[in-house]
Amino acid sequence: MNWIVVTLLVLALLAILTYLYLPAFLRLLGIHRHYTIPDFDMTGRRALMICTNHDRLDPLKRDTGAFGSEFTVPYYAFVNAGMEVDMASPKGGVIPIQPGSWSWPLACDDDKRFMADKKAMHDLKNSKAIADLDPNDYDVIFMAGGWGAAYDLMQSEELADFITRANASGKILGSVCHGALGLCSAKGLDGEPLVKGRRVTGVTNGQINTFGIAVTPKHPEEELRKLGAIYECQHAFRDPFATHTSIDGNLITGQNQNSGYETAHRILEKIATQRNV
Template sequence: MKKKILFVVSSTHVIGPNQRRTGNLLPEVAHPYEVFKKEGYEIDVYSVKGGEAPIEMVEPEDPVNQAFLKGDGPEKFKNSGSIEEVSTDKYDAVFVPGGLAPVADLPDNPTVQKILSTMYENGKVVSAVCHGPVCLINVRLNDGSYLIKGKKVTGFSITEEFDYARGDVPFELEDALKERGADYSCITPWKAYSITDGRLVTGQNPASAQGVAQRVVTILES
């Protein structure tokens, strides 16, 4: 039976006091999507509001991004389902891409939290990259503990944010992860870095997106 991957993505077009244009970052969408597609996995896209989930077009000339843009992925993002309609038992793993958009509408969304906690409690793989791990900071398990407490995680670093969008985000992801008790680590800015802790997979930045997907595949195929 084919594995099924759930993409949970942002519906946000703008963020911050200056209304910076944003979306789900293309490389962080396309590279994992193509990894999963190559494995023959089925992929469904659900966004906070349903309907069009914006893609921020960074590096469209990249060959993997091009493959995604010429395939069925963009149509799924244009006509995404609503997260209120997700049946978690259908999926083997959930993946959350970054871009600034998730910072605006994922951290405090109770439906997102329920999807992630339910999938994790039921033995599924939970994964996110770059700013995507903002989805994890308020997720609690059935015993009341934070999902990421004591877990090895990474995500967009303070150093990277300083040179990218410090004035547009309401908090530092690195700090938020640490405050929830996560064992946070990162490497040189903008270099690929992804880590696995059990069934939790996270990546630091756009360069890490493919590595996150490959780690998810490794778990699902083991």
């Protein structure tokens, strides 16, 4: 009987240690690795956070949506700098959340802050429709990923027009992971694809295959390469643990869910540089 008690105690201890230390271990490997964004004063500036409306991972019929940290991290980087931040989506209304991204062990501090923020949660459930917005009202347009974005960011004519006009006005265009798909249907000043000949990044095919979501209709690495972009990325022993940020003029893009911190940091640096011109 004693060996049963000992076994149960050992299993309980292992469960407790796993619960306490797995998030830290994942950070050590590269998931949401600690990154300090320096202080910026962007009072009076405005940012628009664009996320998906799509909530089903067809044809598997699993739930999907926006990946938490891919919008919460830049959201609070901008808020902390004094910016006003609006939430938007192709159709407006509810922005669904990628299952697991807001729970243990993946939820980061900014995810928890967002979930406790009444204004932020209200805006998440009542996002603005892209067709109702003017890009000239914003200094930064930022597109978050999550598997749902594979179904509507590149496919949205309203978003393509919005990003095309934002680029023509010299707005800073940012994205992470699948959010890069929101750049893919937009046009540059010459009428060619906006990303053609420009250095950009987004989630790798390797990461998509690791997560078993090749069933999604659009893959950022493939779409960016097809359009003639200079696709950049970093690899790790598994790509979900890698990160990379690409900067090309007004395009500042991050590779995946780990890249929100640096991508937001470089966007804030860009705004500060513009202010000093």
